[in-house]
Amino acid sequence: MENRIEDKKMEQQLPSTEEKIKEAARRVFTLKGYAATRTRDIAEESGHNLALLNYYFRSKEKLFDIIMMENLEFFIRDVLGIINDAGTTLEQKLELLVEHYIDMLVQNPTLPIFILNAVNTDPKGLIDKITIDSLLDQTQLAKQWKEMAAKHPLPINPLHIFLNVLSMTVFPFVASPIIKMKLGVTDDAFQQLMQERKKLIPIWVKSMLQIS
């Protein structure tokens, strides 16, 4: 028993070779995409030899599939918890979602362009692996949304609102190289802008709901 606990501690301190290669692959793939990444880049980044990549993951494609699925899972992790919380209002859920995504994207700024590029070029049926649960309309969010819509019917497709939240939250990260280099916005100024948007986006969305 003591040994197993000590082993666990060791594993946390010293990640296995397999884990080191996988994390190296995540960094390189997420930064450069599938086609521009060479297996040698990943091997070098991991501090090990190229052959070990194939020893643990068989092929570049299989390794990419793992990274892609984990990145997708990471992208929607925590979201179900927020939209299924019976203890928060619709308004609070909106605020929590925007805040969560901005915080997460500040830490992982290249994640959106990685996903968007993959689904747009779609090496194979990668898009089928995205799990936007079809149970989505059974969530607390959906329930509360319908209650609101019953009182104040929207004259527009609700998809517009969903698209606007996603657009205003995610797009700035995708366009950040242009914003920073061409609009003369420093890294710090960009970070501050994103922090401001945590409060602003919910306000804007609420006003959309009122005028629509």
Next chain:
Amino acid sequence: MENRIEDKKMEQQLPSTEEKIKEAARRVFTLKGYAATRTRDIAEESGHNLALLNYYFRSKEKLFDIIMMENLEFFIRDVLGIINDAGTTLEQKLELLVEHYIDMLVQNPTLPIFILNAVNTDPKGLIDKITIDSLLDQTQLAKQWKEMAAKHPLPINPLHIFLNVLSMTVFPFVASPIIKMKLGVTDDAFQQLMQERKKLIPIWVKSMLQIS
């Protein structure tokens, strides 16, 4: 003189080999990006041989540079005309810009992901080639914006508004594979959604200006 006119007619009817290769390159590069494109793909798409690609353009990289510059130029073409028109109000300029971009992106849906992917991975200093004129603050749009801001000062960074217009207009096209395949939106429904947004986005933006 007559001969030159006839020659021009001929050129329009039968595009030169060079032109056919360039247009094939535009289609493939804009769809798959630089790294995932093979010169053989372009040759095949053009209906000619691989060797002709190098005969006319020397290298894959040089050909890509041409396509990238032309795509960027196309992306901002017509915009200067709209924002520099002294005969339209600020509100009209906003409506014209959104309408122009949605119409253009309906015809060229893969253009944004091509540009965004390029500037995010940035093979070389490609980002330097983007010409967002530093004379931008001397346009009619900038003048009219300042007049408005003088009357009703904005408590937020104006960049937020610019980002929102760009986000709500462009992002849906970048995310369209997910919207279509995962949210069950048909091609026709997506097109209609974008048409609706021509009217809606200016309305939303105006409400942002009022509540801010």
Next chain:
DNA sequence: GTCTATAAAGTGATAGAC
């Protein structure tokens, strides 16, 4: 498990015939 060496296939570019 990890490495070196190398096979096998892919890709950009060119030579040379027509």
Next chain:
DNA sequence: GTCTATCACTTTATAGAC
């Protein structure tokens, strides 16, 4: 100008020693 054939190099993947 356009083609076929081929070179030169890169890249993925594997064999085999340790």
